[in-house]
Amino acid sequence: MKLSISLFITAILTSASASNVLELNPDSWDDVVGTGKPGLVEFFATWCGHCKNLAPTYEQVADAYSHVKDKVFVAKVDADGVGKELGRKYGVTGFPTLKWFDGKGNYEPYESGRDLESFTSFITEKTGVKSSIKPPPPPSYRILDYSNFDEIVLDPKKDVLVTFTAPWCGHCKAMKPAYEKVASIFETENNCVLVNVDADDKKNEALKTRFGISGFPTIKFFPKDNKDGIAYEAGRSEADFVNYLNEKCGTQRSVNGGLLDTAGRLADFDVLANKFFVAPADLRDSIHKEALTLSSTIGDASKHYIRIMEKMVNGTEAYYEKESKRLESILKKRTLAPAKLDEIKIKSNILRAFSEKPKEDSESNIRRAAAEL
Numbered sequence: 001m002k003l004s005i006s007l008f009i010t011a012i013l014t015s016a017s018a019s020n021v022l023e024l025n026p027d028s029w030d031d032v033v034g035t036g037k038p039g040l041v042e043f044f045a046t047w048c049g050h051c052k053n054l055a056p057t058y059e060q061v062a063d064a065y066s067h068v069k070d071k072v073f074v075a076k077v078d079a080d081g082v083g084k085e086l087g088r089k090y091g092v093t094g095f096p097t098l099k100w101f102d103g104k105g106n107y108e109p110y111e112s113g114r115d116l117e118s119f120t121s122f123i124t125e126k127t128g129v130k131s132s133i134k135p136p137p138p139p140s141y142r143i144l145d146y147s148n149f150d151e152i153v154l155d156p157k158k159d160v161l162v163t164f165t166a167p168w169c170g171h172c173k174a175m176k177p178a179y180e181k182v183a184s185i186f187e188t189e190n191n192c193v194l195v196n197v198d199a200d201d202k203k204n205e206a207l208k209t210r211f212g213i214s215g216f217p218t219i220k221f222f223p224k225d226n227k228d229g230i231a232y233e234a235g236r237s238e239a240d241f242v243n244y245l246n247e248k249c250g251t252q253r254s255v256n257g258g259l260l261d262t263a264g265r266l267a268d269f270d271v272l273a274n275k276f277f278v279a280p281a282d283l284r285d286s287i288h289k290e291a292l293t294l295s296s297t298i299g300d301a302s303k304h305y306i307r308i309m310e311k312m313v314n315g316t317e318a319y320y321e322k323e324s325k326r327l328e329s330i331l332k333k334r335t336l337a338p339a340k341l342d343e344i345k346i347k348s349n350i351l352r353a354f355s356e357k358p359k360e361d362s363e364s365n366i367r368r369a370a371a372e373l
Helices: 001-016 049-064 085-089 116-127 147-153 170-186 203-209 239-251 266-278 280-298 300-312 317-333 338-355 358-372
Strands: 022-024 041-046 073-078 097-101 107-109 142-144 159-165 192-198 218-222
Touching: 041 049, 041 116, 049 073, 049 116, 142 147, 147 159, 147 192, 159 170, 159 239, 170 192, 170 239, 192 203, 266 280, 266 300, 266 338, 280 300, 300 317, 300 338, 317 338
Parallel strands: 022 073, 041 073, 142 192, 159 192
Antiparallel strands: 041 097, 097 107, 159 218
């Protein structure tokens, strides 16, 4: 009975430790490499710290292609131990060294990143075989190459921020989450665009040379009126990117998503809105007419100010309270599409202008009081 239990436990442990990474040595090498099936080989050393750090990811790579073992292999060889002869044959001088072998045994160095996404992208590109890993959703920023760069970046109607990156670049990987978040914040800004170019891809070599890309990441801003590009020298946090783009594009985006509290506000109309709000009912009509006259020179941007005045011209303050709560509730739930939320935020901002004393008035009162002393 004890023997049966022991065998059962051993079977479980063996199954749990089974690896999809092939362990090659000089005797088994020719049975796998160059026999018609391509594959990736890691030349490692047992004492190598970088090899140990890579091991969990490399196991995931092998697992990702375990369903197509008849089409591609993922292998490793101890090139400082039993496989030292193979290491010398293939020019291995450091660990880990990764090489890609085609079906005939011809090889090339693997020089992409050592994260799971880079490995699987490389293998899929080489073989056309898809991994079992569900691909991540496409980023909010545009991914461009030599074929469509000019169409987007040189568009005179658009301000464009471009990150020139390389798949293996650690600083690029560290920046990626912030850049993705900022791109999602600016997704509804059709004329303020964020894009990315893999400047280490050979097909984009001409772009790399054209814009003098010598390190990664290199970030350049291409405003509507200067398509030579301006070096981006601000920070790489979400707030840094957002503040820079707001200044350069004339946008009013919030780091937290959505729009700033100032979006949609017009200083002259803010003054009239507060004047209207505090005026007695018999004076509101004349202020409304004054706003209509001003609106004819400004256009659509002032429409919502006029609409609120028309709702309140007869003294219906209840509208202000009810509408404030309604808009606040919508913004808090955030269940609408981003463009619709922007529209609601602007309405909320303009409505709030009616109850807020204009900043200019407050400052002028301070100056007046100081002059009277």
